[in-house]
Amino acid sequence: MRPPRRRGRRALASLAVAASLAAAGLPTIAYSAPPCETPRGFSAQKRLESPDAVVLYRTIPPAIEVGQHFAVEAVVCPTPSDGAASGLRVDARMPEHRHGMNYRARVVKKGDGLYLAEGLLFHMPGLWQLMFDVERGGRTERLMTDIDLE
């Protein structure tokens, strides 16, 4: 598996640019994502952020293989304990083929702000979008990342 990579698309494009600039130590656009600390022992593979939310996640196992079930462990900030986020949905799709997964991921809260999404399976090689829908205050915000599977 190649490491997940970003592709600028719609609103996400600006976020990706911001993240790149921040990583390079350069001035960024004017928003600051909420602070987000991970529980002890949780080492995120990837950070997704918007002005209102941060998702830190890792996959289990770390390398996604075509045709193999995997899970996603994620931290959402602001956390539910802050009263800011009420839930999380995790899904994926192949935009070029216009289909999603054949499986519905089930998300459970594990405590410490951790969510576990189980039952994901990418059944084809190619570009997938892994999507995190953060629910808060009656609205849903989507953060997503591209994963290119060979």
Place this chain on the structure above:
Amino acid sequence: MNAPRRRLVTRFVRPAARVAAGCAVLVALAGTADLPRVSGNPATTPDTPGATALSPAERRGVLRHGPWPMPATTDRSNRASGDPAAIALGQRLFFDVRLSAGGTVSCATCHEPARAWTDGRARSQGLAALDRNSPTVLNAAHHRWFSWDGRADSLWAQSIQPMLDPREMGATARHVASVIRADAGLACLYGTAYRQAPAAQPDDERVLVNAGKAIAAFVERLDTGKTPFDAYRDALARGDHAAAAAYPTDAQRGLAIFVGKGNCSLCHFGPAFTNGEFHDVGIPFLVAPGRVDSGRHDGIRRLQANRFNLLGPYSDDVSGTTATKTRHVEQQQATFGQFKTPSLRNVALTAPYMHDGRLAPLRDVVRHYSDLDMDRIHTHGEQLLRPLKLSEAEVDAVVAFLESLTSPDATATPAPRSVPGCP
């Protein structure tokens, strides 16, 4: 429809795929000469006389169709998996017509070893005419779902289903249990495999399930060996260009199309040449006037209603891991008219083709994808396919490649198995 389709084509073919398509066109232009034309693209692999140049992406695409055979595994949901007595029992049951209601058909009626474990018919014939083609059971241990619609989530659940289907073998649990209890050889093997004589098991359904698990244990052993393609793939993996060049050049051309511009390996993925999932490939699903085969859509409904599924009481997997797919599979509108992607191993021996056996010979299947009727693809579903528009030389090449997936042992009848102490 037109605009999205054009967009799909331009976006679908990523740079690496464009290279592959370019190579494939060059190969096609080379016609049937002994030495295929070599691309001048510096990204291609070094050439050896007789070897088709592959781009790095194509080479990776070829390599992921192996290694083969895949490692033997046991099915955690089936405690009989890998057990010698259960395998011997399963083998006998597989060929035993007494298991059917009228004593006339067995599993082997639709899965004849000499026909690569198919029946050679377009649509199979059990006790009654069936709607679908019999898929081979070769290499079935590596599948995720079973039957064209994936109605079974384990090989043992799949093995039970034909025994009980009135149109296939028309038996009952009581009938199957009585046959096993009454036959000294079957009863001995059963007792050895399950540590309990069938006569001591009052639950007919438990005996039926154990019969299904024994048949599955036998079928799990029907893995086929290396093919000419595997020899080529392995040579490529170790950088042995001379050995790779022994692979027929027309098959190499077909393989380059398969992993390149054909994008066939998106669905026919991995060492078993199947991603194990379901797609609408433009085959009409009208079975008869007024009757439709909805494929995966109904398959999921039947799976979830099946008391023999991996979420039911008969799974031996206490961890529940093997049932992950069953817990999470989702019936969607797009699953209507989808059928399982079949493995392509030994495909040259398993005509006729498609879920209803409407296409034969193999060349007609390749032509189907070459001339695909997009109006037959569900508009609400995935946009994965497009007509490949292959030349006749390219069709020949793809057929040659598919024929190279034939293993010499695909039509072998397994030798009878004996277990000490059992007649």
